[in-house]
Amino acid sequence: MTGKEEYVRGIFNAIAPRYDLLNTILSFNCDRRWRRFTVAQTGLKPGYKALDVCCGTGMLSLELARAVAPDGQVVGLDFSPRMLEIASSRLANDPNGHLVRLVEGNAIDLPFPDNSFDCATIAFGLRNLPDIKKGLAEMRRVVRPGGRVVSLELAKPTLPFFKQLYYLYFDYLVPLIGRLGVGLDGPYSYLPRSLKGYPHQAEILQYFRELGLDNARYFELTGGIVAVHVGIKR
Structure with a gap:
């Protein structure tokens, strides 16, 4: 595991108990709508099989489970044991939780055979990977031909004034709110740094195309503060 991976894993283990609450607060409760829009781009139907990479506390995994219910399957993968513990508790209290299987693993070395899933998603995890292109390539590898790779991630708005x-x-406010929420300085100071080093959504689109994902496109939501990228495996 690389230095960045160890650092990010430590952050997510530390903030896991308050992660969902702070996401809702910091996104002004838009995160639920973002996840639903993301699932709408997956092409999933009842009985399909989906992979949720960097599943965290399982919020997107459960949205995927609703899409494939009653007899589909979702695999949620994350490298943070603490996040997976929270996810496990959430699944136990949801009527579709039994459709989700949690796996501890690495996003850039997925422990699954080629062509195993109808779709692979990642939400707010791509910018944390040590190698974004390799992470996307792994997602493409495990999706069947005709299946989709879908990413929901923070983006870089371009509208004047709104951008500023x-x-x-x-x-300034996100690190402050995060510090009050988890009692630590580091985790939510890392968040703005991670976005500044992350490619613009147009560049991520180019990655999708370079990987041979057809009909690659992206959607900017809420003024462009997040983007959903979609591509279809040939």
């Missing part, structure tokens, strides 16, 4: 307000919020 957004970065003021992200650079």
Whole structure:
């Protein structure tokens, strides 16, 4: 495991108990709508099989489970044991939780055979990977031909004025709210840094195309503060 992976894993283990609450607060409760929009792009139907990479506390995994119910399957993979513990508790209290199987593993070395899933998703995890292209390539590898690779991630808004307000919020208020929420300085100071080093959504689209994902496109949501990328495996 690389230095970045160890660092990020430590962060997510530390913030796991408050992760969902803070996501809702920091996104002004938009995160639920973002996840639902993401699932709508997957092409999933009842009986399908989906992989949720960097599944965290299982919020997107459960949205996927609703799409494949009553007899489909979702595998949620994450490298943070603490996040998976929270996910396990959530699944136990949801009527579709039995459709989700949790696996501890690495996003850039997925422990699954080629062509295993009808879709692979990742939500707010791509920018944390030590090698974004390799992570996307692994997702493409495990999806069957005709299946989709879908990413929901923070993006870089371009609208004048809104862009400046957004970065003021992200650079100053997000670390403050995060520190109050988890009692630690580091985790939510890392968040704005991780976005600044992350490619623009147009560049991520190019990665999708370079991997041979057909009909690759992206959707900017909520003024472009997040983007959903979609591509179909040939």
